[in-house]
Amino acid sequence: MNNTLRTWIKDGLWAVAFAGLVAAVIRFASGLGAATGLTDATPWGVWIAFKLCFVALAGGGFTLAAVVYIFHIESLRPLLRRAILIATLGYSSFVVSLIFDLGLPWHMYRIVNWQDRSVMFEIAWCVILYLTVLILEFSPTVLEHPWLQHPILQKIAHWLHQLTLPLVITGIVLSTLHQSSLGSLFLIMRHRVNPLWYSPWLPSLFFTSAISAGMMALVVEGFIMERWFKRGMRFELLTLLGKWVPLPLGLYLILRLSDLFLRGVLPGALDGSWQSILFLAEIFIGGVLPLILLGIKKVRESRKGLLTSAVLILAGIVSQRMSLSMFTMYQAEGTHYFPSLSETAIALAIPAAAILVYLFFAENLALLGAEIPAPTDISTLDDPAAFAKQDTPGRAIFARRSGLAIFVVALALPLMFHPPANCNSQPTDPATLTKALEILPPSLLSSPASCNDRAATPVTPAKGWDVLTINGNNANYTVRFTHQDHQVFLTKELGSEEAACQTCHHLNKPGDQATACSACHTDYYQPQSIFDHTIHETTLGGNTSCTKCHSSVEHLPLTSVICQNCHTGMVPQAGQTAFNMFAPSYLDAMHGSCLACHIQEAQKQNKPELALCTTCHPNGQSQPNQTTANLPKP
Amino acid sequence: MPTWLTLAKGPAFLFVLAVFALGLLRLIVLTVWDILAAVHRAGNRRMPYRQILRQTLSWLLPVNHLHRARPAYSFASFGLHVSILLVGLFLRNHLDILQANIGFAWWSISKPILDVLTLIGIAGAAFLLLSRIYVMSSQRLSRTSDYLLLLLLLNILVSGYLAGRDWNPIPYDELMLFHVLNGMALLLVAPFSKIAHCVLFPFIRLGAEVAWHLTPRGGSEVIQTLHGPQGRKI
Numbered sequence: 001m002n003n004t005l006r007t008w009i010k011d012g013l014w015a016v017a018f019a020g021l022v023a024a025v026i027r028f029a030s031g032l033g034a035a036t037g038l039t040d041a042t043p044w045g046v047w048i049a050f051k052l053c054f055v056a057l058a059g060g061g062f063t064l065a066a067v068v069y070i071f072h073i074e075s076l077r078p079l080l081r082r083a084i085l086i087a088t089l090g091y092s093s094f095v096v097s098l099i100f101d102l103g104l105p106w107h108m109y110r111i112v113n114w115q116d117r118s119v120m121f122e123i124a125w126c127v128i129l130y131l132t133v134l135i136l137e138f139s140p141t142v143l144e145h146p147w148l149q150h151p152i153l154q155k156i157a158h159w160l161h162q163l164t165l166p167l168v169i170t171g172i173v174l175s176t177l178h179q180s181s182l183g184s185l186f187l188i189m190r191h192r193v194n195p196l197w198y199s200p201w202l203p204s205l206f207f208t209s210a211i212s213a214g215m216m217a218l219v220v221e222g223f224i225m226e227r228w229f230k231r232g233m234r235f236e237l238l239t240l241l242g243k244w245v246p247l248p249l250g251l252y253l254i255l256r257l258s259d260l261f262l263r264g265v266l267p268g269a270l271d272g273s274w275q276s277i278l279f280l281a282e283i284f285i286g287g288v289l290p291l292i293l294l295g296i297k298k299v300r301e302s303r304k305g306l307l308t309s310a311v312l313i314l315a316g317i318v319s320q321r322m323s324l325s326m327f328t329m330y331q332a333e334g335t336h337y338f339p340s341l342s343e344t345a346i347a348l349a350i351p352a353a354a355i356l357v358y359l360f361f362a363e364n365l366a367l368l369g370a371e372i373p374a375p376t377d378i379s380t381l382d383d384p385a386a387f388a389k390q391d392t393p394g395r396a397i398f399a400r401r402s403g404l405a406i407f408v409v410a411l412a413l414p415l416m417f418h419p420p421a422n423c424n425s426q427p428t429d430p431a432t433l434t435k436a437l438e439i440l441p442p443s444l445l446s447s448p449a450s451c452n453d454r455a456a457t458p459v460t461p462a463k464g465w466d467v468l469t470i471n472g473n474n475a476n477y478t479v480r481f482t483h484q485d486h487q488v489f490l491t492k493e494l495g496s497e498e499a500a501c502q503t504c505h506h507l508n509k510p511g512d513q514a515t516a517c518s519a520c521h522t523d524y525y526q527p528q529s530i531f532d533h534t535i536h537e538t539t540l541g542g543n544t545s546c547t548k549c550h551s552s553v554e555h556l557p558l559t560s561v562i563c564q565n566c567h568t569g570m571v572p573q574a575g576q577t578a579f580n581m582f583a584p585s586y587l588d589a590m591h592g593s594c595l596a597c598h599i600q601e602a603q604k605q606n607k608p609e610l611a612l613c614t615t616c617h618p619n620g621q622s623q624p625n626q627t628t629a630n631l632p633k634p
Numbered sequence: 635m636p637t638w639l640t641l642a643k644g645p646a647f648l649f650v651l652a653v654f655a656l657g658l659l660r661l662i663v664l665t666v667w668d669i670l671a672a673v674h675r676a677g678n679r680r681m682p683y684r685q686i687l688r689q690t691l692s693w694l695l696p697v698n699h700l701h702r703a704r705p706a707y708s709f710a711s712f713g714l715h716v717s718i719l720l721v722g723l724f725l726r727n728h729l730d731i732l733q734a735n736i737g738f739a740w741w742s743i744s745k746p747i748l749d750v751l752t753l754i755g756i757a758g759a760a761f762l763l764l765s766r767i768y769v770m771s772s773q774r775l776s777r778t779s780d781y782l783l784l785l786l787l788l789n790i791l792v793s794g795y796l797a798g799r800d801w802n803p804i805p806y807d808e809l810m811l812f813h814v815l816n817g818m819a820l821l822l823v824a825p826f827s828k829i830a831h832c833v834l835f836p837f838i839r840l841g842a843e844v845a846w847h848l849t850p851r852g853g854s855e856v857i858q859t860l861h862g863p864q865g866r867k868i
Contacts, residue, residue, distance in 0.1 A: 395667060402660045406825075410652035414645030538636055542806035543727065543798045 006228065010359070011404055013352045018405045020349020022412040023342035024100065032103055035342045035416075042337040044325060046347045047101045052182060052321035054093040054351070056206075057314070059214025061087020061134060062175040069168045079237055081141050081367055082225075083218055088134040089354040095131060097350050119184045126178030133171040136160055141365055180207040186324060194328035196268055196279045197320070199259045205320075208252035213317040215241045215248075219310040223303075229362065235303065242300045242309065246291050249313060253287045275328050282323065286316015342416040638811035641818070642731045650818045651735060657825025658833045665837040669844055686843040693839045710761040717755025718787065721748050721794070745798070752795045759788045779827055786823075789816045 027035040038045050064083035067073050099105045111128075115121035142148065143157040160167075183206030186193050199205060219238045226233035260266045269276045290309035299305030331337060339347070361367055490500035540548050549560045594616075602611035609615055641647060673681065696712070722728060725748055729739035763784045766772045793813040796802045802809065824830060831838065 395664075395671070398667070399664055402663070406653055406656040406660060409656060410649045413652050414648040417648075534636075534639065538807065542810065544800050544802070 010356070011400075013356050014401055015404055015408045016345075016352040017349045017356065018408040019345045019412045020352070022409050023345035023349070023416055026342050026416050027100055027346065035340065037338050037340040037343055039335065039337075041335040042331055044329070045337055046326060046339040046343060047097050049322040049326040050347045050350070051094050051097050051101075052325055053318050054090045054097070055179065055182060056210045056213040056317055056321055057217040058087040058090025058094075059175075059179065059210035059212075060218045061090075061214065062172045063211050063214045064218070065137070065168045066172050069165060070172070076237055076240065078234055079218055079222075079241075081138075082221065083214070084134060084138050085141075085358065085361055085367065086217060086221060087214070088131070088138050089358055091127060091131045091134060093350045093354045094127060097347070098127075100346050119181050119188070122181050123178050123185070126174045126181070130171060130174040130178065133167050133174065136163070137167055137171065141367065142361075144366055145364065176207065179210045180204065182206050192330045193324060194275055194330070195265045196260070196275060197324040197328060198265075199256060199263075201255055201259050205252055205256055208248045208255065209317045209320060211248035212245050212252060212313055215245045216310040216313045216317075219306060220314060223307050223310075225362065228359075238306060239301050242294050242306045245313065246294055249287065249291060253283065253291070257283070275323075278319070278323060278327070282316050282319045286312055286319055290316075340416075345412065345416065636807040636810070638807060638814045641811070642734075642814045647731070647818065648735055650821045654821040654824050658830060661825055661830050661834055662837060665834060665841060669837070669841045672841075673844060681844070681847050686840065686847065689843045690836055690840045694836060706761070707765060710758040710765075712758075713754045714758030714762065714787070717751045717758065717791070720751050721755065721791075724748070749795070749798065752791055756788065756791045756795065759784055759791060763788065783820075783823075783827060783829060786816055786820055789813075790820060 023035070032038055036045065060083040064076060064080050068077050068080050099108075102108065108124075111121060111124045137160075140157050140160050143153050143160075180203035183202035183204075186198070186202055187200065190198055219241055222233045222235075222238050225231075257266070260269070269279050290312040293299045293305060293309040293312075296305075299309070486504070487497070487500055490503050491497045494500055494503065536549070537545055551559050551561070595611075598615075599611045602608050720743060724741070724743040726742040726745070729742055733739040763781070766776050766781060766784065790813060793809055793816065796804060797806060797809050797813060820829065824832065
């Protein structure tokens with residue numbers, strides 16, 4: 001691999017990371033609803049799926065630690081540092097990803113409250129403790145760097161060295177606990193997990209597959225690092241991993257298939273659906289095939305054979321995690337999950353950043369071989385010409401990365417950020433306009449509520465992150481929602497905070513994605529402005545046209561001429577002095593299009609109940625009865 | 635909605651705006667970095683910082699520094715700069731677009747004043763373009779990009795002026811599309827061309843002032859300071 005290719009790959013990783021940074025800002029500024037494709041009905045998405053994969057790939061950390069320190073297989077010790085670094089990065093990715101996924105991550109301190117019935121509680125504690133253990137296990141490697149030779153730091157390194165064995169044992173216990181409890185998470189959502197992936201033995205399946213994935217991740221990483229740094233692979237050790245991986249992998253496959261067989265689900269794998277094909281591919285291509293390949297000594301000890309088997313096994317286990325948690329998960333009726341752009345960007349940026357951190361450590365620490373790469377030789381500085389060309393350290397890197405960042409950020413911003421709805425941003429079709437005027441009931445002509453009035457009311461900006469941008473219908477058309485104002489108001493009205501929360505957060509019905517604003521804001525559907533300023537401005541000649549309608553310098557609706565001045569064909573109804581600019585509300589429009597006919601037909605067919613309110617709204621429902629709404633139109 | 639308005643209020647404009655703002659910010663960081671690096675390398679402990687700062691500040695308002703030998707050139711250039719800054723930053727319509735894209739804007743200047751300024755700008759840009767073409771000393775110093783950037787400015791000023799006129803002979807929407815596209819092009823090339831001086835000029839000035847006060851051969855002497863006369867490391 002030459003330098004240009006390395007730089008290009010790094011640039012690519014940085015670009016993904018920068019895009020993720022933009023998405024991260026958007027996610028925290030606007031909230032989960034606007035930034036992701038997640039809803040109340042589908043709260044788990046691509047982030048969870050990736051998280052499960054990060055942890056599975058990090059399985060090499062505790063496996064190698066156990067092999068070297070507990071079983072004393074010293075020959076594998078050279079791989080230990082890399083295994084622990086991969087595990088540290090895997091778990092860090094998990095935690096970073098979790099911070100995005102939690103609605104209010106700053107409430108994380110609440111895990112100090114004991115929850116002996118919560119799997120999540122156990123996972124949270126195990127992950128936090130194990131990440132700490134991993135960082136402590138890896139710190140001695142970092143403290144070997146020549147820049148960190150301060151006596152105090154060396155003292156710390158010495159203590160950490162003394163602590164190795166207790167740390168390793170703690171680490172193995174913690175990761176065993178929570179690798180399996182990640183599987184337990186899915187036991188309580190059996191109704192959503194596809195039967196081919198569900199198993200009451202999921203905890204054991206997660207544990208055994210994490211061991212295999214961790215070992216194979218080390219193999220693949222070894223091959224990549226050999227291409228990248230031209231050193232550090234230790235092929236004979238990787239072959240050893242290839243020799244032993246059939247043990248956990250075989251156990252995983254036997255457990256999985258025998259459980260499906262015993263519970264009688266296995267025939268479902270042959271029904272020809274895409275899920276069954278995915279399942280078969282996962283088992284045979286990602287499990288049985290590499291098992292056979294690794295069983296043949298000649299294949300195992302060839303570079304291509306080992307790499308192929310490792311990649312297949314990783315693909316199989318990643319597929320198992322992602323299928324279980326995302327692809328094959330049942331969605332509630334009427335819901336649909338597809339990750340949004342910013343969600344995907346964050347999901348990809350986290351592993352990209354982890355790889356960059358890995359490369360940074362591999363370049364600067366004795367990770368791959370024994371030697372630390374030598375710093376730049378400063379003896380060349382004696383030549384004045386060479387000196388003049390020399391950049392300040394990091395200047396060239398900063399120039400390159402910041403140049404890249406500008407374009408990535410500038411591209412990501414308009415793609416991911418949807419500004420809040422603007423009153424004038426939706427132009428009205430002129431035909432709708434005329435039609436709306438025809439059916440407008442006179443009572444509404446004096447209605448003051450309009451888009452313009454609402455825009456004139458200043459919205460007090462809330463502090464912190466209290467304003468959420470809600471992408472209501474997932475239509476990329478967002479509104480600002482002041483959460484804290486709602487909370488404070490409702491708490492005052494209802495007397496308790498609990499009741500306030502429940503008012504909005506426990507109204508979801510099956511198939512509902514979120515509680516609609518209109519559930520409380522009954523004026524949600526009040527008259528809308530239908531006067532299209534842009535169309536008028538354009539037709540009348542752009543900037544020069546202002547004075548054609550507005551009489552004074554102040555260009556307000558009040559200073560404009562009335563519509564009939566130009567639209568001479570428009571004649572007000574009796575008793576009406578002027579047109580206004582409001583279309584009827586949703587409710588009035590609906591009534592307008594149904595009621596007249598209902599009353600007419602009631603008389604014609606002599607069925608007075610047709611004109612009664614209760615015919616369409618039985619039991620005082622605010623929404624019309626579904627059955628009548630489905631009747632054919634007259 | 636006409637194309638020009640969609641463009642001006644849409645994601646393409648946000649992209650251009652982000653490249654413009656972040657690109658210039660990056661240039662400021664790099665320029666300051668370079669100045670600091672130069673000062674550090676020169677190792678001059680008696681740098682007259684107060685004088686440098688005073689000079690830099692005095693150049694912020696270049697009225698004092700109008701070129702006496704070429705008054706016409708100076709006035710044209712000054713007029714063009716004032717015109718672009720005031721019309722660009724304080725025209726109601728421009729601020730509306732800013733409001734639509736980033737959610738805030740500031741006060742505006744009334745249109746008749748800006749109309750006059752636009753005319754001054756057009757005259758200035760035209761004069762500078764012509765002098766680049768016909769005055770030999772300017773011509774020798776000019777690169778292709780210098781002509782193109784002036785032409786771009788002239789396009790923007792003229793199309794913007796025409797769009798506000800009753801007697802404008804060109805269809806309004808097409809003219810505005812031209813205006814918006816040229817404006818976006820200007821913002822987009824700003825961080826990669828000499829237009830960058832719109833925010834860099836105090837820093838360029840600072841760099842120049844600092845450079846005046848570097849000791850001769852400061853670069854090689856600093857090596858001697860660091861490494862000793864025989865190249866021995868201290």
